[in-house]
Amino acid sequence: MGPSSLTARVLMLATLWSAFALVVISIVILQLYRQSADRAFTDLLRAQLYNVINSITIGDDNKLSGSPQLGDLRFSQPETGWYWIIEPLGTFAATPLSSSSLGTSNIAVPSILAAPFNNRYERFYPATDAFGNRVLVAETEVVLDGEGRAARFRVSGNLSVVEDDIGAFSRNLYISLAVFGFGSLVVNGLAILYGLRPLDAARRSLEKVRRGEAERLEGDFPREIMPLANDVNALIESNRRIVERARMQVGNLAHSLKTPIAVLLNESRMLEKVQSDLVRSQAEAMQAQVQSYLNRARIAAQRESLLARTEVEPVLERLVRVMRRLNPEREFHLSVSHGLALAMEQQDVEEAIGNLLENAARFCKTGVWVTATAGTLPQGHEAEAGRRSWLAMTVEDDGPGLEPDQIKEALKRGRRLDESKPGAGLGLSIVREIVTEYQGQLHLGRGTRGGLRVELLLPGLAKEAA
Known part of the structure; x- marks a missing residue:
């Protein structure tokens, strides 16, 4: 199948469209999953943030007290990127608290202009800890008692968790779409080949007519192709009738001229030699030229014949x-x-x-x-x-x-x-x-x-x- 093949064109168009559609679908699905994963990660940090808030109080010694239980071992393992930090604000001079995973390090706090609070007085911003981990920090400020003593609460999570999850999902997505795309191309190719088989049958039937192996298009063609096949058969039949009529007319003309020319040739024998040779040569030339022009007319009538x-x-x-x-x-x-x-x-x-x-x-x-x-x-x-x-x-x-x-x-x-x-x-x-x-x-x-x-x-x- 070459570029001029209808089957090749349809297959190529179907393949290009399927590939384009699968690429677009994979981009859309991956983008939607990334948004969902980011939202889920943010909701997880928010839940852990308020869990920490509910676990902290001010003791009788005016110090922060409490032991948040977040149910995640990463908050107790060092350098994981999962931390919680509590820092007193204003004149409240209590000692800050932090998870054991943070150790003696800290995470820088950006300005309000760089990371403003939302309408729930929360803010989320990316940061890099002292160990090089990219983390997302959830932060809020809470008043702890009636005396107005407040503290800044922060909880961070390692962004590599989200990236690893998205990476695994994208690999599975690409594999699934590749398998689905290959299967779709095979099914589409088979459907196209099956759908275009009547056209191929019509082509083979026309080739038989051209090679003289058949006199008309033969085959059981579908409804869409049958009018074309009927018109081609009618054209072939019309062409055959024209050729036959032309041959008949040529034969009739040749027969009608045969006798007068024969009479001229016969009569030339009765003339003197000079006149006889002249008449005979001219009659023979006339006979040859008449036959030549008759042949040209016959050829012109049938040269485009498929038969x-x-x-x-x-x-x-x-x-x-x-x-x-x-x-x-x-x-x-x-x-x-x-x-x-x-x-x-x-x-x-x-x-x-x-x-x-x-x-x-x-x-x-x-x-x-x-x-x-x-x-x-x-x-x-x-x-x-x-x-x-x-x-x-x-x-x-x-x-x-x-x-x-x-x-x-x-x-x-x-x-x-x-x-x-x-x-x-x-x-x-x-x-x-x-x-x-x-x-x-x-x-x-x-x-x-x-x-x-x-x-x-x-x-x-x-x-x-x-």
């Missing part, structure tokens, strides 16, 4: 076999790649190659060489690259050949460069007309053996895509 197909190898073998019988003193060499087929009527192939073989046999010294291989796309036909292939055919002899100016003259209708040889001078012009009508190319030049080399580039039939 035109000619196997190259058997046609060339038959033509060479006939030429060997007619010219036993000449050698004919044939080289054809196996499996080549032309998108042309067999009659047109035989007429074009037959004319070239006759000319080559007429002017060669010892032999004629015929080859047929797969060709390259001619200029100006890029739009047909995926619809058909092109075949290169050459006919070469070891005769005297033609000069560039002689080549131009030889392609003109009725021009004969060697009057000593029989012929009407129409062979090369007929070949050029047939090749042109099929949108091919004709090139004449000097071959490696010294004689004339005629190269044809003709429309072939593309092999079925895998």
